[in-house]
Amino acid sequence: MNDEIIEESIDEDAICSLARLIGDEDRARSRTRMLMSLMKAIDIDGPEGEVEVFKAVADPCRLRIVKLLKEGELCVCEIMTALDKPQSTTSHHLSILREAGLVRERKDGKWSYYRLADSAVNEMIKQARELKKIK
Template sequence: MTVSIEPLDPSAERLARLTGDRCKARDAAGRLKALTDKIDEEELAAEAEVFRAISDPFRLSILKLLRDGELCVCEIMTALDRPQSSTSHHLSILKRAGLVKERKEGKWSRYRLADGAVIDLMKLAEILRGG
C-alpha cells in the first residue's frame, strides 16, 4: 500500500522545509495568504510616499515649523536658512504626499499642515525614538 501525499503550494512547501511539519505549514500558508490578500498595493505605495516624504530631515523641519500655523515659502526658507528653490522643492514633495496644503495669496504661496494627523504622526515618531 502506498501513501500519497498531496502536493503543497510553494509557500506551504517552503514553510514545511523550514518547520518540518507539513500540516502546520499548510495552515500557516493559508493564514499568510489571507493576510497578504488584505494588502492593497496602491494604498501601500501611497503610504510609502508619506514615509519617504517625512524621512528627510529638512522636510521634517518644515513640518515642525508648520505645527504652529501657516507660513509662506519666504518665511520657511528664512527660518531654515535654505534657498527658495530647495524649500519649494521640498514643499512640493510634502504636498504630493498629502502632508501639507497650499493656499495662494496673490503671488505668495502659504503652507499649512494638511490636518491634525500630521502632528500625531510626528508625536508618534518622538515616542518611538524614546523622547
C-alpha cells in the first residue's frame, strides 16, 4: 500500500495516545502506521468467515456433533439418538455447522448423512484441546 495514503489516514489522536503511553512520538507514529496497515489487511480479508466458524463450534451441542462426526459419517437419526434431542433441534444445529463449512451433507433417498467437511475440522478441535492444556 502507498505510504502517502497510509500517512494521510493516520489518526493523530491515536498517535498522541500511543506517544503518551510509550513516550516517543516518532516511534508512536511508526507503530501507528504499521498497526493501521495491519488492520487494513485484516479488514480486506474480512473476519466474518472465521467468526462464523467459531460461533458454530461455540455451542456445546454443536461441538458434541462435531466430535461425534470425528468417528465417521452419521445419519441425522443417529445424531438425534446420541444427543437425545428432537429432530428439529438436531437439524437446526446441523444447518449452522453446514453453513459454517464444518460439515457436509449427503442425501440418500429420504435420509441425510453428515460427515466432517475436512480434516482441518479435526485439527481445529485438537488444537483447541491443546490450547486449553497450556496455562
